Amino acid sequence: MNKLAEEFLRLVEIMDELREKCPWDREQTVETLRPMTIEETYELTDAVTEKNWKGIKEELGDLLLHILFYSRIAKEQQQFTLEEVIHGISEKLIVRHPHIYGDIKVNNEEDVKKNWEKLKLKEGKKSVLSGVPVSLPATIKALRLQEKARQVGFEWENKEQVWQKVEEETHELHAAIAKGEKDKIEDEFGDLMFSLINYARFLRIDPENALERTNKKFIDRFTKMETEALIQSKRLDEMTLEEMDAIWNTIKHRHTT
Secondary structure: OOHHHHHHHHHHHHHHHHHHHOHHHHHOOHHHHHHHHHHHHHHHHHHHHOOOHHHHHHHHHHHHHHHHHHHHHHHHOOOOOHHHHHHHHHHHHHHHOHHHHOOOOOOOHHHHHHHHHHHHHHOOOOOOOOOOOOOOOHHHHHHHHHHHHHOOOOOOOOHHHHHHHHHHHHHHHHHHHHHOOHHHHHHHHHHHHHHHHHHHHHOOOOHHHHHHHHHHHHHHHHHHHHHHHHHOOOOHHHOOHHHHHHHHHHHHHHHHO
16 A cells, blocks of 8 residues: 555544544534635635645645545435545546547647536536536636636637726726616626626636735735834824825835835
8 A cells, every 4th residue: 555545544544533532523514514614725725825835735634634524424424435425526537538538639728628518518517607606705706607608609809808898897887886876886896896807817817816915915014004103103093094105105115126
């Protein structure tokens, strides 16, 4: 048995032992695990955004443990086993990659994605959009919907056309604001965000990751501004906007030179 197999089986054994002997592990259900799984997933995405490879390794381990935990509970309830989980994903990968395990020819990544969607429709899905989870955060969901639609040819030809759509949606948002119609404003704001996410896709950047980088940058600069204000024996709520802007611009300048 190779080292990888040994370590995997060791982890499975530890999970089984904890489930049987630890009061906390024994009480967990798929429902109680769900919020913790979501939290672990976000911790992984944080590590990815920060390019923290040590953190990525640790969070992958946590998620792997969750997979074993769900599988152990399912086995107890006679729903499925860990072996069936592994066998299922192996079979799915083989079926979904006929260009590797069959006689289908592909020229590039786009051909692979198109074949993937065709295969999923053959498997019984009624819409190319049906594979997008309902509970996904809106930004990620918008990106996935656009990627799915692209696989059947519903796509702009170039990024210039997409930017024109961004400008069009911007004008429509301004028009709605001028009329003061709150529902219309929200609709148009959503359309603008959807178009910007589409533009990000054409630029080959992850809009969720881009926004999170900006969030982290804002947190960093704002906390530095708070520290600088304390050095000046001031509190932010006692300062004018102009005074805060001056500190903010100084901090921003430090990070761009």
